[in-house]
Amino acid sequence: MVLLGHIFPNFKAITNEGEIDFHEYVGDSWCILFSHPHDFTPVCTTELARAAQLSEEFSKRNVKLIALSCNDVNMHKDWIKDIQSYGNLDASKKFPYPIIDDKTRALAEKLGMIDPDERDNAGIPLTARAVFIIGPDKKLKLSLLYPATTGRNFDEILRVVDSLQLCAKHKVATPVDWKNGQDVMIQPGVKDEEVSQLFPKGCKVIEVPSHKNYLRMTSQPE
Missing domain, CATH: 3.40.30.10 (Glutaredoxin)
Incomplete structure (x- = not known):
């Protein structure tokens, strides 16, 4: 394989x-x-x-x-x-x-x-x-x-291509059921101090019980 x-x-x-x-x-x-x-x-x-x-x-x-x-x-x-x-x-x-x-x-x-x-x-x-x-x-x-x-499902394969190409170009990941044009997640390897430079459209942190700021959403980059 x-x-x-x-x-x-x-x-x-x-x-x-x-x-x-x-x-x-x-x-x-x-x-x-x-x-x-x-x-x-x-x-x-x-x-x-x-x-x-x-x-x-x-x-x-x-x-x-x-x-x-x-x-x-x-x-x-x-x-x-x-x-x-x-x-x-x-x-x-x-x-x-x-x-x-x-x-x-x-x-x-x-x-x-x-x-x-x-x-x-x-x-x-x-x-x-x-x-x-x-x-x-x-x-x-x-x-x-x-x-x-x-x-x-070739519509799913097309969706996967969109995700692969986007994530190859930007330091983002696509969440469950994501479709082209929807918000994406900032990769964990991106430091908080880098976010504003890499993602000028802003970032929203989703609060969770652990209080860990790893769920960082941003608009899909161009």
Whole structure:
């Protein structure tokens, strides 16, 4: 498994758009690599359609998407037509992100994407629903791993991107259920005497029984 903060392994792969070098594909962008168990399956179709519907929102945030499945390129190309139909996407336009051919499961094994409880007709384990968010520095910023039976929430993944990018730029953290534009929390490592300089919009300390001033709220920085 890849650990948070570590350089995400580079690899070469074949996709429906041709061969890629992963680090070159990421470039100076953020990137979300997400896997799915199998082409032409119900939950996966809904997920890839939703990701495609949100592709412009991810693009606004300088985020590239790339999917992975243990099926070959030709199957990916055929399946994309179903994804476009389900998601009411314009079939005359290029599909917004590539899908990696991992029919040997070599990449899924390397990245710890295998779900041992879900198997294909030949009894071979399928890939789980992994989500890796990689920064422009090629380091892993977030990882999620869902079983094959549970579909992901791409609105939540978009929210997480907002949080990661904000916290990478400012010394803040986002509280529970935070949404873009809402107040944030000042990181504990920021000294009280630094607050006014770093956060000119002010700071509100929430009082708690311990009388420790660690719950410091401020408006979301620009």
